[in-house]
Amino acid sequence: MRKAASLLFAGGLAFLLAVLVAKLPFGETPMVLGKQVLAQGAEQTGTANLVTSVVVGYRAYDTLGELSILFTAALALGLVLGKRNAAAPRDPDAGLVLRASADLLLPLLLVVGFYIILHGHLTPGGGFQGGVIVAAALFIPILARPSRGLDHGVLVWLESLAGALFILIGLAALFQDGAFLEPLLGKGELGRLLSGGTLPLLYLLVGVKVGAELTGLLVNLADAEAVE
Amino acid sequence: MNGAALLVALPLLTAFLTPSIGRVSATAARLLGPLVLIYCIWLVAGLWGASLPVSIAIGGFAPPLGINLYLDPLALLFALAVYVLILLAWPWTEGTPGQAALLMLLAGSTAALALSGDLFNIFVFYELMSAASFGLIIVRGERAAHLATLRYLVLSGLGTVLFLLGVALVYFHTGTLNLAQLAQMAPDKLAGAQGLAAFVLILLGVGVKAELFPVNGWVPEVYAAAPRWLSGLLAGLVSKLAVLVLLRILVLVFDSEQAQAVLLVLGLAGFVTGELAAWWARDFVRMLSFSSIGQLGLVFVGFGIGGAAGVMAGIAVALHHMLAKPALFYLAESWGGSLERLQGEARRAPLAAALFVLLALSLVGVPPLPGFWAKLLVVMGLGAKGSALAWATLAGILLITVVEAAYLFRLVGRFYSEGEPAHAAPRLHGWDFTRALLLGGALVAAAFWIVPLGHWLEGASQLAADVPRYITTVLGQGGAP
Numbered sequence: 001m002r003k004a005a006s007l008l009f010a011g012g013l014a015f016l017l018a019v020l021v022a023k024l025p026f027g028e029t030p031m032v033l034g035k036q037v038l039a040q041g042a043e044q045t046g047t048a049n050l051v052t053s054v055v056v057g058y059r060a061y062d063t064l065g066e067l068s069i070l071f072t073a074a075l076a077l078g079l080v081l082g083k084r085n086a087a088a089p090r091d092p093d094a095g096l097v098l099r100a101s102a103d104l105l106l107p108l109l110l111v112v113g114f115y116i117i118l119h120g121h122l123t124p125g126g127g128f129q130g131g132v133i134v135a136a137a138l139f140i141p142i143l144a145r146p147s148r149g150l151d152h153g154v155l156v157w158l159e160s161l162a163g164a165l166f167i168l169i170g171l172a173a174l175f176q177d178g179a180f181l182e183p184l185l186g187k188g189e190l191g192r193l194l195s196g197g198t199l200p201l202l203y204l205l206v207g208v209k210v211g212a213e214l215t216g217l218l219v220n221l222a223d224a225e226a227v228e
Numbered sequence: 229m230n231g232a233a234l235l236v237a238l239p240l241l242t243a244f245l246t247p248s249i250g251r252v253s254a255t256a257a258r259l260l261g262p263l264v265l266i267y268c269i270w271l272v273a274g275l276w277g278a279s280l281p282v283s284i285a286i287g288g289f290a291p292p293l294g295i296n297l298y299l300d301p302l303a304l305l306f307a308l309a310v311y312v313l314i315l316l317a318w319p320w321t322e323g324t325p326g327q328a329a330l331l332m333l334l335a336g337s338t339a340a341l342a343l344s345g346d347l348f349n350i351f352v353f354y355e356l357m358s359a360a361s362f363g364l365i366i367v368r369g370e371r372a373a374h375l376a377t378l379r380y381l382v383l384s385g386l387g388t389v390l391f392l393l394g395v396a397l398v399y400f401h402t403g404t405l406n407l408a409q410l411a412q413m414a415p416d417k418l419a420g421a422q423g424l425a426a427f428v429l430i431l432l433g434v435g436v437k438a439e440l441f442p443v444n445g446w447v448p449e450v451y452a453a454a455p456r457w458l459s460g461l462l463a464g465l466v467s468k469l470a471v472l473v474l475l476r477i478l479v480l481v482f483d484s485e486q487a488q489a490v491l492l493v494l495g496l497a498g499f500v501t502g503e504l505a506a507w508w509a510r511d512f513v514r515m516l517s518f519s520s521i522g523q524l525g526l527v528f529v530g531f532g533i534g535g536a537a538g539v540m541a542g543i544a545v546a547l548h549h550m551l552a553k554p555a556l557f558y559l560a561e562s563w564g565g566s567l568e569r570l571q572g573e574a575r576r577a578p579l580a581a582a583l584f585v586l587l588a589l590s591l592v593g594v595p596p597l598p599g600f601w602a603k604l605l606v607v608m609g610l611g612a613k614g615s616a617l618a619w620a621t622l623a624g625i626l627l628i629t630v631v632e633a634a635y636l637f638r639l640v641g642r643f644y645s646e647g648e649p650a651h652a653a654p655r656l657h658g659w660d661f662t663r664a665l666l667l668g669g670a671l672v673a674a675a676f677w678i679v680p681l682g683h684w685l686e687g688a689s690q691l692a693a694d695v696p697r698y699i700t701t702v703l704g705q706g707g708a709p
Contacts, residue, residue: 180234
């Protein structure tokens with residue numbers, strides 16, 4: 001009965017979507033907001049990468065929401081998995097090749113990650129993408145040497161501070177009679193590393209927060225003891 | 229005026245800092261949240277006197293390009309309810325820093341939903357609200373809670389996909405996400421079948437949290453597995469913010485006869501199935517969960533009436549439920565479990581039993597309690613609408629109200645009956661009773677001041693249903709159609 005109902009629901013949804021797609025006027029999408037961003041984005045926000053002017057400029061408030069969602073997910077996962085039993089056995093270290101390459105990868109990946117974060121306002125990339133690479137950089141050595149672990153306290157402080165600073169920068173504008181999350185500082189010359197006002201700063205904080213959060217999440221998962 | 233952004237920013241800031249502060253001092257982490265909530269209540273009180281409605285651009289980018297907050301009496305009322313109810317539910321003794329952070333995330337996201345004027349922004353904070361409620365339910369760490377949360381997660385995930393699909397469809401046709409601009413374009417671009425499909429997708433997506441008829445299977449299981457104060461918060465608060473979001477989208481973007489018909493049918497189905505299931509339930513918490521589904525069905529029937537009268541009817545039922553259901557869940561702290569255990573409870577806990585009678589009378593709709601006036605608004609609105617569907621819905625509601633009265637009074641009868649059960653319910657904790665009493669007291673006070681409250685609600689509903697006013701408030705005089 002339940003299966004039949006599920007099948008009926010899935011079939012109905014598929015039919016609805018098929019009909020909708022068949023009737024969609026592809027190729028003639030109205031570009032109401034898109035055109036405005038293309039026309040004014042670089043001038044209003046001072047970033048060469050227009051995706052960034054949307055993510056931490058026009059829709060920085062949404063980005064704050066997205067950051068909070070990731071924070072919530074990591075927090076809830078930490079609470080579910082709980083504290084590790086100190087006596088529980090850990091996996092043995094990997095062989096020499098893996099350990100040596102992990103050590104080599106760490107600095108390289110960190111450089112790539114932070115490069116992508118810091119150039120988010122100039123070239124494709126930014127805090128979310130670079131943050132994931134930073135998390136990978138920190139997690140690979142743990143995979144190679146499970147016994148070593150990582151200090152949770154540092155990660156918790158990092159994500160707290162990065163998130164708090166993001167909001168505080170937003171509030172700073174409020175105290176200068178501006179709006180919440182209004183870009184501050186000079187826009188500078190379009191295309192330079194130091195341009196775009198506070199937008200690259202916000203993106204750096206996003207990168208640090210995403211990096212710390214994903215690392216914490218992965219470490220938590222790796223630390224989870226198998227249920228017999 | 230720009231300070232309205234603090235209503236969202238401060239709870240989120242607190243949430244980010246709480247885990248770190250908790251590493252230094254758990255007490256500080258536990259006390260920080262309530263302090264911020266009280267400050268937010270004070271902020272809302274300050275905004276109340278300002279000239280409303282008003283639109284506030286975030287980031288200094290004028291809407292529709294940037295995101296805006298929209299403050300009208302209804303938005304402020306719901307924001308106030310968020311802070312007050314979370315403050316009331318605050319777990320002073322058992323709470324961990326993680327739990328405190330999750331509650332502040334819930335406060336920030338629900339307040340953001342009340343104030344938002346942008347469709348995608350609503351989606352983001354709706355997601356945050358979902359994530360925070362998953363975390364709070366699972367925190368207790370019992371196996372039943374894990375299982376219930378997993379099912380809830382899957383159903384919510386489905387809802388999220390449908391919601392996003394609806395938003396994408398709207399964006400595809402209009403090229404904008406700002407609610408005011410959407411309201412401007414909707415009669416032109418979203419009047420056809422595509423628009424109705426987008427509405428149904430969004431309705432089903434948001435409906436998961438609003439306990440809408442076909443997507444509410446998670447309700448009894450989750451409310452039974454979660455701590456009672458949290459169930460009260462989910463039923464009383466989280467579902468109401470989903471309702472407010474749907475109301476905004478309905479009034480501004482999809483204000484059509486077909487959309488109202490969909491709401492009438494789904495709302496009546498929710499009311500009928502919820503109340504019938506509550507009649508069958510043999511467990512106090514399950515009974516409350518099903519009754520919650522029924523009450524939210526009534527809210528959607530109210531919105532299905534359409535116009536300012538419909539807004540007022542739906543919001544009145546929602547506000548009444550927002551007071552009554554958390555109070556009942558606080559009582560359930562000791563009364564949870566089989567209804568058999570409550571035999572003769574009136575002798576053991578006369579005050580709590582009297583409070584239950586009061587809440588039950590209001591839920592059924594006995595004058596002069598607020599529940600009566602709320603139901604009356606729905607009934608009169610349906611009568612005034614006059615279509616065949618409205619009359620059928622009206623008949624259904626009156627019929628099922630008898631069922632509602634039957635199961636609630638059956639329980640009241642059990643309270644005042646002779647005989648002792650084998651395992652009587654434990655004594656109610658003093659603080660839980662006080663919280664329930666506060667909410668019950670608010671209900672009685674509302675009954676005394678029902679006339680000014682009704683006038684205020686009428687004005688707020690007319691403002692919420694005034695689409696041209698909304699458009700000019702957000703987009704300026706140039707935005708007038």
